[in-house]
Amino acid sequence: MAKKYYDITNLKNTDAEWLMLLGQRANGKSYQVKKTAIEDGLKGIKFVYLRRWKADLKESYVTDYFADMPVSKLTKKKYERIVAKAGRIYLVGSETVKTARTEKEVEVKLEIGRYCALNESERYKSQVFKGYGNIIYEEFITDDVYLVDEPRLLQQFVSTVFRLQKGKVYLVGNTLTRVCPYFHEWCLEGVLKQKQGTIEIYHYHIEDGSTVNIAVEYCSNTNNENTMFFGQAAKQIITGEWDVKEVPKLPRLQYEYDMIYELLVQYQSFKFVVQLLVEPKEGGIICYVYPHTKKRKILRVITDVFSDSPYISSKLDIDKKPERLIAKCIRLDKICYSDNLTGSDFKKVLAQMNI
Secondary structure, three states: OOOOOOOOHHHHOOOOOEEEEEEOOOOOHHHHHHHHHHHHHHOOOEEEEEEOOHHHOOHHHHHHHOOOOOHHHHOOOOOOEEEEEOOEEEEEEEEEEEOOOOEEEEEEEEEEEEEEEHHHHHHHOOOOOOOEEEEEEEOOOOOOOOOOOHHHHHHHHHHHHHOOOOOEEEEEEEOOOOOOHHHHHOOOHHHHHOOOOEEEEEEEEOOOOOEEEEEEEEOOOOOOOOOOOOHHHHHHHHHOOOOOOOOOOOOOOHHHOEEEEEEEEEEOOEEEEEEEEEOOOOOOEEEEEEEOOOOOOOOOEEEOOOOOOOOEEOOOOOOOHHHHHHHHHHHHOOEEEOOHHHHHHHHHHHHHHOO
16 A cells, blocks of 8 residues: 555644644654745745754754755745754755856855744743744654643743744644643643544633634554564554553452552543552562542542642652552562553653652
């Protein structure tokens, strides 16, 4: 089956201000967003290419990011390539200049955008972004660390760029992990159950009577035929499914163990039951983690939400032996999970909460 690349038309037709593109690598998401930004740039609507860290914005990196653009075709041969220089992005070409005696080729260029780092958003607040109407935030989903209060920082940066005008913000991400602060902070928990090939639109009603719209597209599988990938990683690379890793499962049925302690780990919309189990024969200790889906209440809760309850905190209480044992199991990675997705989500939550 021939590979079919992503088409951004349906997402743009939603007319939302915030457009989120999720899916597999190399399916054409970034290509379509870049092409849209360049087409708008030729109409005088500039764009910001945004990354989380300044280290990702070397001139060569930014230039390479646009290397696949058909610049000559888009500009009707007026420009030939895109170049990043000193924080600016240019369309670059050449033209022949004739004089009375000679003719020579001179470089011509058109500034169509800038590249900025979100972790340096403070330094842009006093700057003027005249004529800017698009922002491309690439790789907004990360396996690594997010900035502190990142969704709020992004909105503040968008305010700096657009000021009193409206524009478009494109958030482009691969389906690396479902534990993402944007899904929680912007009430996009439906993303976790969204089906491939669909677009969901979220509406936020503002006090002044206006509405902000966020359109989320979980891009269809584009029939990646590259057969060099294997294992769990292949599912995300080839099909665009959420990236999950192989994790240990209980070697016996759950009821065969004695449960001596349990607690609830809650982070954003994720809830996990963590049980401390005793192996039936060897008598060893093991942790077992599975999603909390029942209504039964678990008194002891570890959460990122502040509470003055003595049973709720953000850390394990190592003065209590069972929780000290759970901490040891986590440190030694003696944890089993109900399934791979639960294990992948829980490991990411542990990294974010640092419990």
